[in-house]
Amino acid sequence: MTRDATSFDALYKAEPDPWNYETSAYEAEKYRRCLALLPRCRYPRGLEIGCSIGVMSAEIAQRCDSLLALDFAQTAVARARARGIPNARFEVATIPAEWPAGRWDLIVLSEVLYYLGPAELDRTVTLVAKSLAAGGCCLVAGYTGPTETTLSALDVQDRLLHGLAEAHPRHAIYKDRDASWIAAIFECRTCPAGG
Template structure:
């Protein structure tokens, strides 16, 4: 039975306290290949201001930073954020905040919002709130990049449900700029109308 509530911050803090790399972001060939595809989906585009929700220990953050003038990275786990800060030390364009998105969201507009492996942790109500946050924060012509595992989970959503529900929750006009599906994950890049 799937939970009907978003997974709480202490779930993630417990994971990162027990193991600084619980999903093997640093060492997994699968994760590295997925990150390669995630960066390739940006197609060399340079973003003025990007938001990464759920930065974990900063492995992907470090790579996304090369594509943004400013990158705001959020996570709910203090342990994960400490690792991400250490990994991105010296990258002056990256800032980190402990925040529970979508309940808490940074101010201002972004021309890239990255939701990699996070939306399926959210309840239906939080997905609706995320849609409103994205409507308010994503600049015209900006990109929303989603990457989600599509195998079985015990999270509130499957990867496919998460993407479909978020699409329904966003009211701003978007077009699908890229869609990829492997046997393990899906990648969706949506571009807001200019």
Template sequence: MSRKTATIPPDYFEQKYIADIDPWRFRSSAYEREKYQSTIEALGRSRYDRGLEVGCSIGVLTGLLAPRCDTLLAIDASPTAITAARETQPPNVTFAVATLPNDFPPGDFDLIVLSEVLYYFDSDDLQRVAALSVKALRPGGQIIMCHWLGETDYPLTGQAASDQFADAVAVRLPARAIVRDATYRLERLSSH
């Protein structure tokens, strides 16, 4: 399988959601259900003031994160996915169509969730996303990352994406807890 060399464009995701509103079976897959539960369990605090979920898709993980956040901003590159996600969410969730790194949302957050998104970036864009994330993270905040470890044709593997991101933010977030590292890598980055 030949690996793509450039960041995956937004149209790739939009076409997937137009063809099938749940192309990765987020609503029905036992793997996804278990991964989402593990992600919630990996959160280092019971409550967050302001969260950011990057790549929210159709909002399945969003619905699990929302009760843990006073406010949650959920973003995705696909307008079709955002429309579907809006249908089932509580009022503390705000949605926006955004493509990183160019459309990184303004403001600051005490939780940033990057689930199954970083391997879509090439190394340069991943470095920009890392810099923007750490700049937007409030003191004492946390970043949760989760990536499938199987083979894809994306610019980066799940492990490479996680490692590059963690290395890029290590000065500010030196505490790296790898919660799970089989099938997918789930980790929490924090200042202590």
């Protein structure tokens, strides 16, 4: 099953924090370990896809000069905005159709890609590869337990890393995993123009 924006919005209206992002020690530790994989302390422009209610966004924003965080559930985005993170902008958008223009030094895709269909995933991988800045990083993370999705966390991670490696042959990959989640960082090692 691939959920649509309407079903996710209904979920957030019924339960403000349906996955206990704000209170779960498990989630806090996962965020910490995912962001610890990042090879740089600071990123000028960050993009987060599937920001939900903005709990992880607050952590990502601490590593970015500016962060654009997207989700297709309007209720979730409203809750994220209410956090008042000064260097973060939260917008309603459906990916891949409304992928934002520009180059990004950090792209975060945490527990979101397996909600896409195969064709949407392929398009998203292409967009990530095209918009990752020289020297930039992409973080992908996913839950490995049972889900309602057709694609698994390992499926989407493998497809993303493969697509990024084809587009950016000079790269490094860093991985972490726990009993129920996996995460990987793809670091593009192409030098910035003139650098």
